[in-house]
Amino acid sequence: MAAPEISFENTEKAFNAKGNQELKRSLWLFKLMGNPTLVKAFSKLIVFAIKIGIPVRLPVKATIFKQFCGGESLEESKDVVKKLSRSHIGSILDYSVEGKESEEDFNRTKDEILKIIKLAKDDRAIPYTSVKLTGIAPFDLLEKINFKKPLSKDEEKEYQSLKVRLAEICNNASLSNVPIYFDAEESYIQEAIDSLAEEMMEIHNTKTAIVLTTLQMYRWDRIDYLNKLIQKAKDKKFFIGIKLVRGAYMERENLRASQMGYKSPIQTSKENTDSDFDKAVDICLENVDLITLCAGTHNEASSMHLISKMKELNIPNDHPHVYFSQLFGMSDHITYNLADAGYNVTKYLPYGPVNSVMPYLIRRAEENTGIAGQMGRELRLIILEKNRRHDSKLLTAGK
Numbered sequence: 001m002a003a004p005e006i007s008f009e010n011t012e013k014a015f016n017a018k019g020n021q022e023l024k025r026s027l028w029l030f031k032l033m034g035n036p037t038l039v040k041a042f043s044k045l046i047v048f049a050i051k052i053g054i055p056v057r058l059p060v061k062a063t064i065f066k067q068f069c070g071g072e073s074l075e076e077s078k079d080v081v082k083k084l085s086r087s088h089i090g091s092i093l094d095y096s097v098e099g100k101e102s103e104e105d106f107n108r109t110k111d112e113i114l115k116i117i118k119l120a121k122d123d124r125a126i127p128y129t130s131v132k133l134t135g136i137a138p139f140d141l142l143e144k145i146n147f148k149k150p151l152s153k154d155e156e157k158e159y160q161s162l163k164v165r166l167a168e169i170c171n172n173a174s175l176s177n178v179p180i181y182f183d184a185e186e187s188y189i190q191e192a193i194d195s196l197a198e199e200m201m202e203i204h205n206t207k208t209a210i211v212l213t214t215l216q217m218y219r220w221d222r223i224d225y226l227n228k229l230i231q232k233a234k235d236k237k238f239f240i241g242i243k244l245v246r247g248a249y250m251e252r253e254n255l256r257a258s259q260m261g262y263k264s265p266i267q268t269s270k271e272n273t274d275s276d277f278d279k280a281v282d283i284c285l286e287n288v289d290l291i292t293l294c295a296g297t298h299n300e301a302s303s304m305h306l307i308s309k310m311k312e313l314n315i316p317n318d319h320p321h322v323y324f325s326q327l328f329g330m331s332d333h334i335t336y337n338l339a340d341a342g343y344n345v346t347k348y349l350p351y352g353p354v355n356s357v358m359p360y361l362i363r364r365a366e367e368n369t370g371i372a373g374q375m376g377r378e379l380r381l382i383i384l385e386k387n388r389r390h391d392s393k394l395l396t397a398g399k
């Protein structure tokens with residue numbers, strides 16, 4: 001495979017948009033998050049403090065929220081969108097309010113998505129958007145639909161409301177020409193999500209991919225699903241949009257499978273997940289006229305694999321069907337170096353009231369814990385950059 005001419009080790013480019021204070025804050029935060037006991041204790045404490053009404057909004061907002069979120073509202077997030085755009089990085093705004101269960105909440109989330117679509121219509125800094133189905137419908141309902149269980153009269157009504165909300169979102173996305181990704185969730189509701197996503201793709205993707213779905217490659221059945229989806233799209237003549245991720249619910253999936261005594265949907269090893277991720281990249285790129293691909297990953301090897309495969313297939317860096325994406329606050333060394341080399345790259349930028357985005361923030365803190373893995377990567381590069389700045393200051397002073 002062709003060798004890439006890009007390095008993710010260039011910390012000067014990676015942290016160019018971060019001032020010294022910001023860099024120090026990130027260093028301090030990732031160091032704290034490196035301690036699993038502390039993360040567990042803090043997570044519990046903050047959830048408890050919110051429950052009993054202790055005001056934690058300001059300290060949380062100035063620290064972990066600032067690292068991983070755009071703002072408390074769409075309006076407040078615009079500054080981050082502009083800042084990313086100056087470095088040629090798109091923003092995927094996501095109203096990250098979780099754990100809500102009322103019709104009112106679901107409609108509020110739907111309205112917020114419509115606002116994002118309206119904003120994105122005239123702004124190239126927001127190339128597409130996303131929807132999490134549990135943000136617009138009850139989890140239990142999706143689970144029943146998933147297993148084709150009979151619905152009560154009330155549930156039937158809820159299902160119709162979900163379909164109306166989804167149709168409104170996808171129609172708006174289509175009319176505004178703003179692609180929308182369906183996020184992937186737990187396997188026991190994913191079939192319901194997949195079938196709704198496919199239904200919307202068939203309707204809206206006749207000219208280009210407006211509705212896009214997500215495949216979690218930690219599942220051993222997703223390559224097969226991808227191949228079947230490609231065949232269906234060819235037969236029914238619609239375009240496909242795929243966001244490839246590894247998957248965020250591994251522990252929950254394995255635990256449920258062992259408790260309920262069925263075969264876990266998760267791969268038997270990380271190597272198998274990595275290998276299927278790269279295989280799926282190859283399949284998507286080999287069908288680049290049909291598929292719009294977004295690689296949602298912080299994995300350097302997978303990102304390099306995608307770059308090499310693009311080269312091998314003579315796909316230009318800025319091909320409109322190929323995107324890379326990382327979460328805001330993480331893996332800037334990948335995002336900024338890709339943007340600098342002319343690849344299409346976005347940051348997934350969550351926003352919402354501090355208390356409501358706490359589940360998202362706790363997941364980020366947990367993901368960044370431990371010496372190995374993500375936290376190690378982030379910390380190593382931030383320290384490298386801090387030292388680089390320190391040395392170059394010394395050099396300047398010595399001149």
Ligand SMILES: Cc1cc2nc3c(=O)[nH]c(=O)nc-3n(C[C@H](O)[C@H](O)[C@H](O)COP(=O)(O)OP(=O)(O)OC[C@H]3O[C@@H](n4cnc5c(N)ncnc54)[C@H](O)[C@@H]3O)c2cc1C
Nearest residue numbers: 183184245246247248269270273296297298299325326327
């Ligand atoms: C832009 C973007 C959008 C995302 N959207 C979604 C989404 O819609 N749905 C979703 O579920 N997640 C989503 N994620 C999160 C994603 O699934 C991963 O949890 C996260 O990105 C870490 O994986 P990685 O590819 O960055 O790489 P790595 O850090 O190399 O991989 C870590 C991942 O590998 C897998 N893994 C780890 N150990 C094992 C093992 N023993 N066996 C099998 N697999 C293993 C797990 O999925 C784990 O999260 C998104 C991430 C990004 C960046």
